[in-house]
Every structure is written in C-alpha cells, then in structure tokens.
Amino acid sequence: MKRNILLTLCLVLGTVSLLAQQVKSPNGNVELKFSLDGTRPTYEMSYKGKTVIKPSHLGLELAKDKHASRKYKETDLMDGFTVVDIKTSTFDETWKPVWGETATIRNHYNELAVTLQQKERTIVLRFRVYDDGIGFRYEFPQQKDLNYFIIKEEMTEFAMTGDHTAWWLPGDYDTQEQETQQTRLSEIRGRMKEAVNWGNSSVAVFSDTGVQTALQMKTDDGLYINIHEAACLDYATMHLELVDAKTTALTTKLQGNSNVYTPNPAPSAYPLPAPMTFVSHLTPDATGLKGAMQTPCETPWRTVMVSDDARDMLSSNLILNLNEPCKIEDTSWIHPTKYCGVWWEMIVGKSSWHYTNDFPSIKLDQIDWRSVKPNGYHAANNEKVKRYIDFAAKNGLDEVLVEGWNVGWEDWANMWKRDVFDFVTPYPDFDIKMLNDYARSKGVKILMHHETSSSTQNYERHLENAFKLMNKYGYDAVKTGYVGDIIPRGDHHFSQSMNNHYLYVIKEAAKHHIMVNSHEATRPTGICRTYPNLVGGESARGTEYEAFGGSRPDHTCILPFTRLQGGPMDYTPGIFVTKLSTWSDNPSWARITLAGSLALYLTMYSPLQMAADLPENYEQFDDAFQFIRDVACDWDDSKYLEAEPADYITVARKAKGTDNWFIGGKCDENGHLAVVKLDFLDKGRKYDCTLYADAKDAHYEKNPQAYTITKKVVKKGDVIKVKEAPGGGFAVSLIAK
C-alpha cells in the first residue's frame, strides 16, 4: 500500500497572527473561522458565503475521577482557555485505496491548528478544511497535568442556521437498525416515539431529541449538510442531541426496553446553547462514563460535509481522507468478493441455524452432538451447502457464506449467555473438511460466520483458535455478528470499549490474513482506509428487515447519504422473489422491484456484494441474474449522475482494470425518470449495452417482477432515459467492444 501512494505533498508551516483565525478550502468554497467566545473555543463554517454552522462552542466535561491526574482532575476542558499558538498548512496527496469506488483518491485540504492553554494544560484543536466540508478534532498532548482523564461528556456544538429537513435515526447506544425518519429539526421530538422501533433487541434511547450520525440534512435554500465522524478508534461513538425550543437541560436519561442499566451522570453545568443546536453525546460504558483517555491522544474527527449538489455528498472522500493511511503492509490477500450463502432461508424462517429442539437451553461442554435428535430443518447441512457451492461455481460467485454451521445456536440469542459459541465445533451434519475441499475443487471458498451473540468476552477467548481453524481450512473472510446485549454486562455496542473490541478483532484477523464483515457493530467512520481487511459491515437496517415486516421503498435511497458515509455496507441485496409467502410461511415482502434489486449492486457501494436470494429463485430469472454474474464490485472510477436523499440515486462505475462500465439507478415509492448522459465513456469507442429496467407496469408491491432486458450498442455522448417504477430502478452493463 505505502509504496503505491502518489505523493504530491505540500506543507506550509508557520505561526500566523492571532487575528487570522480563519481558513478557506483549496477552492475557497468552504470557510472555517475559529475564535474564543470569552475563554471558550468557538468555530463557525460557511459554504460559498452561506453560513453552515453558526458560532458553536467546543469543549469536554471531565468526570470526577480518582484515577485522573491529581492536579486539575476535576477541571473541565470547557473554558478558561487562551490561544498560545496558531499554525496553518496545506496538504495535497493522492493515494490508492486497496479497494474502492475510484482508483485514486485526492486528499487536499488547508489546515488550522490552534494550541490552547488552560492554566498549565494545553490542548490542540485541529481543523482540516476541504472543498466539500471540514473535519476537526481535539488533540491532547502528553503532559504532566493532563495525563489520564475520564470524559463525562464531549460538548461539541453544531449550531444550525434554521429548521432544516433531516434524515435521522433515533439516538441509541446499541442499534442503528431503525427506519430513517424524515422531518424538520423542530419535529424530531414529536416523532421520537414513532421513530423508536421497540421491537429491536436492545433499544436504549437517551433523549427525546437524540439522533445518530451520519445525519443528512437539507436546508430550505438548497444546501446539503452531513454531520458524522471519522477515525473513531479507541473512543465512544458520537450521537447528537438537538437543543430545541422545549429543551431545558441536556439529558442523559436512558429509556427503553433494555435492562442494561446505565447510570446517568449529573447534568451539565454549562449554559444551554441556542435552539437548533446539536450537541455531541457519546455512548457511555457500564459506569455511565464516556471515555478513558491517556495522553497523547485525540478524539475522532468531527465532520461536516456541505454542498449545494446532493451528488457531492455521495462522491465525497472526506471521511476516508481523515483516516490514517493503510497500516497493513501486505494487502495482496484482500479482495473484493461476490458471494451467495445459506442465510436468507433462515432469515425468512424456512430453516434453522440450530440443529436440535431437544433442549430448553444448552451448555456446549455437556452435549454429545452425535447423539441428539436433529430437528430436520437445519440449513447448514452438507447437501445444502454443496448445492450453494455448485451454484456459486456455476455463476462465478467467489464465496459461499454458511451460517449455523457451528454448535451453539439452540439458545444463542438474547439470553445474555456468556459461553454461547466456541467457533470451532461444527454440527454433525456439516463436514467442514469435506465441504471446504469440495468448494476448493470448484474454485469457490466458504465464507466463515462468527455470531458472537454480543458475548465479546467469549469471542476474545476463542478468537485465536477460531482464526487458526479458518487458516487450516482456507477460509479468508469472516462475517461477525453482535446480536443482543453486550457481555461484559452493562456495556453498550457503541461504547469506547466495544469500539476497541471491534478494532481488536480486525487487527487480529489481519494477522491471519482474514477479511472482516462485521454485523451489528458500531457504524463505521472510514477506518477501512487504515485497515482495508474491514471489507464490509452492517450497522444499519439491511435486507433482512424485508423478512421482518419490510423497509420503506426509499430506504436504499437514504443509506448512501447516511450509513455508507463511513464505509461499505453488507446490505445483502438481490431479492428477486419479493413475496416471501410464495416459498415460505412468512407474510413479509420486500418493497422493491426486481430491476431495483439489480440497481443496488451499484447504488449501495461495497467491495463485498451478496446475491442474497435462494439459488432456485435466481434460476427462475436467469436472464436478469446475468447482471449479477456480470457486475463488478471494485472500481476504477465512479460518477454520481443523479441524487436526491430519499428520492433517487443514479451512479455509473468503471470496473477495475477494464474499460467496462456499469450503471445503477434506484428510486423511492414515487418512481423516477433517469436521464443518463454517457459522456464519461471513451471517445470513439463502442459498448455493448444491456439495460435491465422495470417494465411499464412494474410496481414494488403490485408487480415487482416485471422487468425488461434491452440490448444495444452505445457510444460516448448517447443518452439513456429509463423510467423507474415506484420502488424500482434499473441496471446497465456497458461492455467495451
């Protein structure tokens, strides 16, 4: 990786006047101002002269803590600051991701670093100003008087200029699998109850105006604003709490159906900011505290992306750029992957992860699996897995995910059970050696599955042996899962300690040359740049919810603006038979047309793409499945052609190492007329174009499987117009002749 980076580095260092505390982005569109409001650090931000963030305070409240440095141990990092140094610099570098939407990424920003002093303590506020937004973070140099400290709360403000439209998820310490809400900021409080999906396993809502990031907004004068974070490593995941007209104090009162009790720290002692201001709210650990810090250290980057063109929200690399370069020396074993798997039929309820119904609960060391009675519908059996391997081999899919292969599924979920899996013992009907040999003989790999049931202590105890087993049989990727409440008990999915755990697993996996696809983990913040073996993740409402009552048709037109800002999602697209009752007892149905399903392989960027439906369902529509066989999942270039949050997204991508392009367009329940100008093609070249479109009368509910396949030859400058049905979409392959 390192040797491939194209460096065009340019650093201008020097101390400037204390008055010149503002920095513009390289093209001048974005401007960042820093000042002291009395003694409180304050920033503001504008885009093309329009205010994006009004003056907003920066600071952290520290917990009273016997472990902290003795001096100032109870002094917050909120006020009492003077500016002692200011440095500006410029950085311009182009780097090559191991996998991604484009072959190279330019990282070009102007930087302002403000050193602040509070008595004997110093901190640094570092701002990076890009053409499409800003990132800033708190840095804590090593010093005698700020050595160890505990964060009670980070108090970073984001003061909005008005009552914007926002696409938000309710703030929650453990899940981000709710449906996105679209409201004005002032309507968040009123919508909260409806927004919380109480059916989820571990809902822990902390405030009536708490929301998650990435938070996508749109102003009435046409600005798109997105608040998120980058490089959240050994730090708690950030939420945002909106101060609105009814707010009387920042609240940390936990409510929900979780019985994990989190102590509520005392309320903030500082004045409330003005209404329409978001204040950061970190995920606590079991003690209610938000972070244990040792200097030298820093917070993640807090990011504000902005543009007057929604497409820029999708093409931005700001979050990746704010992450550290790749730390894995040899990345040759990391590869994009198209896969199918023994999964959807269990999600739908037709077969099971577990092997027997003999016991109300099990203890792994007390069961002779050879002697128990099989339930007869255990999915991960030799015959079925071979069927999937055959299907993958025939259709050019790289891997086959198999869930439910290992003992422990009889009572795995929501029991707060510690010793739930050992990750190495297969059920009697899963012959691990035979199946891996069989897969290898067909040029296919099996994709490992490690459901942890959120018992991270148990997973860490077994991790090394689990990875050794994978190495032994040739598995090179693992899907991990974190369903249910965390063990160590009292902790939350998005806390500092859990974020450390996820990263620990990624690093240990890298030592074994294993790629990771982490489900129910914390939402990503671009760390796949640094650890590109993190090839995917869930951390949002995925396709599985189509079997749990369904997701709104606009869901996949929102995710690229929100969840995908931090990294690719293992959305598991490709449901062709959307009415599940046609092959199961499940009355749920997917709110998407078949052509729309194809579009997701483009609009939901990921180097890891599943063909999630059953082989027999694909075999009914083999002409449409051709697109899934053909489509790439790694790219030299990407062009976002059309975009509006929750309405539509159209994107064209150039397949890695080829001259072929693929185009996908996805829309909401209202349909969309996509107009695709092929001006990105090579001049003078001809392309075999195959268009997979919704048929005229297609509709995500009434007629989802009505599609047309059209072939023609196209060239640069041609225009393709496609009518997308309600809840529909289209896909195009352009093969260079």
Place this chain on the structure above:
Amino acid sequence: MKRNILLTLCLVLGTVSLLAQQVKSPNGNVELKFSLDGTRPTYEMSYKGKTVIKPSHLGLELAKDKHASRKYKETDLMDGFTVVDIKTSTFDETWKPVWGETATIRNHYNELAVTLQQKERTIVLRFRVYDDGIGFRYEFPQQKDLNYFIIKEEMTEFAMTGDHTAWWLPGDYDTQEQETQQTRLSEIRGRMKEAVNWGNSSVAVFSDTGVQTALQMKTDDGLYINIHEAACLDYATMHLELVDAKTTALTTKLQGNSNVYTPNPAPSAYPLPAPMTFVSHLTPDATGLKGAMQTPCETPWRTVMVSDDARDMLSSNLILNLNEPCKIEDTSWIHPTKYCGVWWEMIVGKSSWHYTNDFPSIKLDQIDWRSVKPNGYHAANNEKVKRYIDFAAKNGLDEVLVEGWNVGWEDWANMWKRDVFDFVTPYPDFDIKMLNDYARSKGVKILMHHETSSSTQNYERHLENAFKLMNKYGYDAVKTGYVGDIIPRGDHHFSQSMNNHYLYVIKEAAKHHIMVNSHEATRPTGICRTYPNLVGGESARGTEYEAFGGSRPDHTCILPFTRLQGGPMDYTPGIFVTKLSTWSDNPSWARITLAGSLALYLTMYSPLQMAADLPENYEQFDDAFQFIRDVACDWDDSKYLEAEPADYITVARKAKGTDNWFIGGKCDENGHLAVVKLDFLDKGRKYDCTLYADAKDAHYEKNPQAYTITKKVVKKGDVIKVKEAPGGGFAVSLIAK
C-alpha cells in the same frame, strides 16, 4: 489423581416421609432440620443439642429481566413452595489431595435433598451434614420454566442465637486486605467506620453491617462457629449483612472512595428477619445484578462449621470436601514450592518495579526501551536476579520470584489503564534467556509474575502468548496480581464474572502445566481440590502491610480461622529484619519476633512458602535461617495442638514421605506458654529436636531479634514447654534418627 482415590462409597437412596426432615451427622453431634415456614423453605442447625442456627429462611430474589424465561420471569424463588420429594443418603470416601496438610482426607456426611415445587418450577435444596458442620446449596434443574434467570439477591439467612463475638472484615466488593475487627455482633455497626481502611485502592462498602466470610465467631457458651462458602465457581462471592436492632431494611447502598458506580437495585420486598440474623449479600456486576444463571446449575455451598474446640475449626476439611474431585488428569507437574524473590525491597520502597522515570505515562507500542534512561534503581536486573538465584540454589529454595521484569510498570497502578502490560517483553536489563539458563544450571526455576493491574480484558487477550513464553523458558508457576479497579469498567473483584475470570486463568494455566498463585483475587472456597494447580493466593492482608504501617500482632492468629478456610495463602512470611528503617527509608516495621516469623511456616499452611526477606538479611541470621532451609511445605499429617482465635495457634506437621515432624507456635501481643505433648511421634523412635524460640526478653516491638536455638533428642511422650514472647512464637524441627 483419580486412580489414587480410596473409595469406600456408600449411598443409601430412597424417598422418606415428609415429616422426617432432619438429618444428623455421622457421629450425631450436628443436626440439621428442614421445614417449610408456611411456604418458605427454612432450616435450623444444632451441635451437641445446642442451637447453632435458629430457624432461617432460604430463597433468592430474581431480577426483572427481559432475557429470562418468559414464564415466571419476575417471580422470586422465595415462597410459594411445597415439598414434593425428600431423599436422604450417606457418603463416606477417603481421597488423596495432590498436596495438603494430610496425606488423605475423609469425606463423610449424611445428606438431605429436598425437592421443592413452586407452580411448575422445581428447585432442590441439598444439605450435607458433617461431624464438624454443614454445607447446603440451591440446585436448579434444567426446566422449561426456569431456564435462564438473573439473581437480584440471594436471601440465605443465618439466624444467630445471641450476640456472639466475631472476627470480621468490612463487607467490600473489591478488597479483603483490611485488619480483622473483633467485636460483638451488636458492635459491628459502631465499628464499621474504623474498620474500613479507606487508604485501600478500591474500597466499596455496601452496608454498615456488611461483613466478609469466612466469618469466625465464638458464642458465650464456648461454641466456635464459622460461616463461609465452598466451590464458588461461576457465581458471585457471598458477603453477609447483619440485621441488627437498627436495621430498617436490607441495604445495598454503595459507599466508599471507588468511583466505580454500582446501581442499587430496589430494596427487598420480603419481611426483615429478626435481629442477629445474617443475610447473604452477593457481589454485583457492573449492572448491579448478582448473577446470570442457566439451568442446570447450582449455587456454591453455604457452610457453617461448628465445634466446642477451636482446633476443630483449623483441622476441618469440610470446605475441601464440598468441592468436586480433581479435574486435572496428570498432576505430576504440580509441586510444593519454597521460594525467595525480588520483591520485598520494592515493597519496602528501596528499589522499583519500573525501569525509567522519563515519562508521565507510557504506551507500550510507542516506546523504544533500549533508548530510554534507566532510573538506576530498577530491581529486576540481571545482576540482582543472579544474586537471588545463587541464594536460592545455596539454600535449597526451589524458585525465585522476579517482579518488575516486564515492561509497563511506569504507570501500571490505579490508572484504570487497559493496555497496561503485554506479559512477554522484558526490560532491557532483564535477559530472560540468560537468567533462565543460569537458574536451570543451578537447579532453580524463576517464578513468573503477571500483574494485570485488574485489566482482565487485557490479560485474557495476552494470556496464551504469556503462557507460551513461560513454557518456552521453563517457568512452571505464575504469581498473578489484580491491583486496582477492574477493566471491564464497572465490574468488581468478587463478582460472578471476575470469579469466572480467575477460574479461566487457572484452567488455561493447567493446559500449559503452570501453577497459579493469585493475588488480589477473590477469597478462595476450596477449589484447589478440583484445580490443584491453584497452589496459593493472597486475598487477605499479607506481609506487605508490614511495610505499609504494619499489621496487628494477632493478625496471623486470626487468618487460619478465616482466610485460610478456603485454601492456602501466599502470606510471604519470614521477615527477619523487622525494623525496615535499618536498611531503607521506610519507617514501618513488622509486628513479629524472628522466632515468630519461623512459626508462620507451620501455622499458615501453604504448599507455596516464601522466604520473603532479603538474602543479606538472612545471612545475618544464618543459624535461624536453617529452619527455613529445613522446613517442608507438604505434609502427610497435621495435628492442631492448641488454638484460640486471635490468641495462639500451635500445630505439628509430619513432612511428606518422611518420618520428620515440624512444629510451629504463634501468639498474639500477649505472649503464650505453649505446652506441646509429643504423643504423635512414633513409639520407640528418637528424634533430633531443634527448638527456635523467643529469647526471654524478646518482644515484637522492643526486641524482635532475640531468639534461642536449642538442640536435644526427644521421644514420644516428651513434653516441650515454650514461652512465646509478645508477638512471638517458636518453631521446632524433629528429625527422625
């Protein structure tokens, strides 16, 4: 182990009348009665016709928990019971411990098993009645309606017959290193403030009448009663809360200088028992809950030992007998060990564990240890360790403990730091290969040290590699340490999850043929029978406190009645130069005479015995040190000759595989005249007797180093009278001629 057990098993099974709910011990001295008080299970106990425990309720309150079995999930296991089955049986077996005070141990009891039904749920109360006490536990068979459950509190009562004298430690979730208090039960509340040693790192006192076990008591009519527990494996450590005249409700209000906040569950809804009743109080985890259970499972045994002779408290094997037989097949690598170590000089403050003073704090992966400046007083350096190895080799000591050998000690303690040690990287001045080779060439081993700083998550992550390093260099024992607040944060040293951790380490160590000596862990409950590689532990106020202000002279006359009930203690005796200021700047001093120090090798039974003082201090008193060279630490027989809690203990032990005996006597600040009848010697045999006694004017403060050494020949029936000085004692070796 298994093949060595002498089985004289006798089981009498059968259902008896519901009225016959009482069982006597084999010799009839102890009687246990079970009954229902309405619908509440109740037990009482007597000894030689005297009541020991008045009718006391048994039961558990369950937490409201979404993870529990749906049915009855909020129903306590407190009342509503009927008796559906009663079984009695007799058991008599003699087994051989891998190491111990005697070559064989008889396990002889009568058992009563009561099956109780509460609607569709059943539990079993199992009582074992021994001649020296009882053990009982709750058993939860696997059943649909009691599958998973969370314990809010165990409500086992121990109703006392009067205002007994008790030797107690304040109830605490994290430490048992306080001085023992001696008061009437009614005086506990008034003494609590004084009893709590607020200087300790993690004091978490939950009640003004909360005490720890083993709790030793004495009644006014001369009964000795001891309450403790056996086989606490995957369960929280039990404390006792006394209901006294001022109690209005059972309290769980946590107080102390710990900033680990533990949520307080709602108070009990059941009526308070009568004053002078102890109620069990389990150690909570970070959520405030006391136990996560999955059936089939059971609680630890709750034990009540009783006798009218204090010596029976010390010779009892009741707690070992209630533990499961040895689970380690090959125990050939487990051996008693006498050791010295690089330790006392750091405890006293003359040298350091850490290597450099260069940094306010360190991050292990960011320091080049070769380039930092040594502080010049790092103890674990090659030269010093070789000196200790030479000393051990010359004096027949088996091993040399070396603390501070590995990087991380610069900021190890009380910082709540997660990644504190890696357990494999030596400081630059500790040549691990050379020193192990050197030790081996002298017939000595180095004893490994793993201080975890209570960051158990970090320790578990490194455990396998740490043990591999030990195997590589030939270490066969590790001293572990748990100083400071627990990580995962919010947890407590004595919780269910931490008890699981300690056991996990013991089991993993056994796989590597490593013996464990665990400091600051939970107090033991006899599990060394099941896992005899647990050769020692601290879990009480050890010799180190003699460098921290001192312990009372009677301290070592209490510990065998309390802390040692559950297993051996690594007390680290043998301080010859008690005034530390003679060789350091430390003004503290050990409250013991030199002869008294020798006695501890007998009175404080342990298969792991340290000669804790410096080699140069021993070299000043080489004639007295001869006893430490000679004394065994594994025994074929032990005879407790004299005993009174906090006053004196005299014991004779026969060295394993020999005909030699060793005798030790230790007394409190008042002195004691020991009268030792040698009626346990072989008839007709002569013994070379060496008596190490306090000199006439010896005194633990004024004249601690005044001792006499007398040699004579003795035979069975002879009587040795020894005057023990205030804070003194004596030691005798009897070598068969």
